[in-house]
Amino acid sequence: MVVRFRLPSGLDIFGLPTENFYSGNWDLGPTWNYAVMADTPFLVDAGRYGRGDQLLKMMDTAGVKPSDLGFVLISHGHEDHDGGLAELVAMTSLKVKAHAIYDLLIRQYPEIAPADYKRHFPAKCWHCFMPESFYAVNCLGYHRVLQHLEVEAVGSGVNSLGTDIVTCHLPGHSPDCLALILGEEAVIVGDILLPQITPWPTRLEMYGDIAGVVGPMFPEAAEILGLQCYLQSLRQLRRLGMAHPDMQVFPAHRFYYDGQWNVVHLTQRIDELIEHHVRRCAAIVDIVSRGHGTVEEIVQRHFEPSLLQGPGKHMAMNEILSHCELLVDLGDLVETGRHQYEGSGTRRFEMVISTLE
Ligand SMILES: [Zn+2]
Ligand SMILES: [Zn+2]
Numbered sequence: 070m071v072v073r074f075r076l077p078s079g080l081d082i083f084g085l086p087t088e089n090f091y092s093g094n095w096d097l098g099p100t101w102n103y104a105v106m107a108d109t110p111f112l113v114d115a116g117r118y119g120r121g122d123q124l125l126k127m128m129d130t131a132g133v134k135p136s137d138l139g140f141v142l143i144s145h146g147h148e149d150h151d152g153g154l155a156e157l158v159a160m161t162s163l164k165v166k167a168h169a170i171y172d173l174l175i176r177q178y179p180e181i182a183p184a185d186y187k188r189h190f191p192a193k194c195w196h197c198f199m200p201e202s203f204y205a206v207n208c209l210g211y212h213r214v215l216q217h218l219e220v221e222a223v224g225s226g227v228n229s230l231g232t233d234i235v236t237c238h239l240p241g242h243s244p245d246c247l248a249l250i251l252g253e254e255a256v257i258v259g260d261i262l263l264p265q266i267t268p269w270p271t272r273l274e275m276y277g278d279i280a281g282v283v284g285p286m287f288p289e290a291a292e293i294l295g296l297q298c299y300l301q302s303l304r305q306l307r308r309l310g311m312a313h314p315d316m317q318v319f320p321a322h323r324f325y326y327d328g329q330w331n332v333v334h335l336t337q338r339i340d341e342l343i344e345h346h347v348r349r350c351a352a353i354v355d356i357v358s359r360g361h362g363t364v365e366e367i368v369q370r371h372f373e374p375s376l377l378q379g380p381g382k383h384m385a386m387n388e389i390l391s392h393c394e395l396l397v398d399l400g401d402l403v404e405t406g407r408h409q410y411e412g413s414g415t416r417r418f419e420m421v422i423s424t425l426e
Contacts (some may be wrong), residue, residue: 070184071130072325074275076254082319083108085127087116089149095381097266097322100149103257104128105249107231109139109271113249113257114150114321118211121156135161142223143167144321145243146174146193148208155214166230166240169222170245170293173282175215183278191216192282196275198383223247239306240292241299242268245284248306255317256309256368261302262338264331265323267345269384270299270391296391297398300346300425303339310335343422350392350418354401358412362405364389 072084083106086099089369102114102124110133117125125135141163143151151167158165182188187195191212198205223230225238233252243262249257260268276290287293310316318333325331351372356370368377368385368399377385393410396402399417402410 071127078252078254083131083133085124087120087123089117095384097149098326101321101324103319104131104133107234109231110137111139112141114144115141115157116153117149118152121153121160122152124157125160135163138163140164140166145246146171147243148211149305154209155218157257158218163177164221165218166221166223168245168247169224170283172220172222177216178282181281192279195278198387200296203380239302241270241302243271245291246322253313255319257319259321261306262342263322264333269388270296272391296395300343300422303342304405306426307336307339347419347422350396353389353392353396354412354416357402357410362410364408
């Protein structure tokens, strides 16, 4: 389906949702790519690998010709957003814009890859926690084509995207996440916040691998990775929602799902997400204080068994570890071995998370 949204100023945005095939309990639903019909129209995101062609057909249905577009902006470097990019660029010669970190991380650096089998993976995938059974099917072909793309780096603030269009670097879900603010009336948020789904946070631990690539630009892990970084990004977006309460939110998943629209209220949804992370921290501290201190034990006790099937287990571990990193930082947990914890008796996270700036 193709959906046209008309903002109060008259600006049209076409929603172009392309399918993802992941399913089961972690189903994201389609990726919502958008064509923003600004003075120089442009596309945000390109769907997953193999969906470039479908995206072009949807643009055709919307009456948007590739030659009308100035560029495609990538919200962040996850495969369900840039997988179709190389295909799209090959068919249309569109220019690509993305955060500078994206430009660095899609390249291969065989001499500093953390493990031998990662030598032919781009740096953005060195920390990926998905098993080989997943990436062999879903990722290898896409990496090969992506690394040759030319990318124009975009930072935070006003830039050359168009009148009243501002990008905002809001890392945490991924180090290169960009939100796109359209005047005072809309924000395209990628996966920074979603209806129905709580986007997964990255882990500080991932910095070790990519420090050699992004270190000169971002010397501190906490600037671009980890739960605290993610929560700070949500806070920043919340301030935008406070300043402009009528701001419309265009998320990258679940905008329309199971036969219904999920309209997102910016500040309300961010409050729900922050509360979710406070509750998850509380649950982890409780589990650890009952003597179940390894990441596997916490995962088993915290998640429903149905969520731990296949790749679900790796996502659940990532989720728990990112919270444990924050809890260790705050002194509420002590790491007694690799990914093994003890409680300290404090619950500082409650106060800290609700007052983060
Ligand atoms: Zn994502
Ligand atoms: Zn996504």
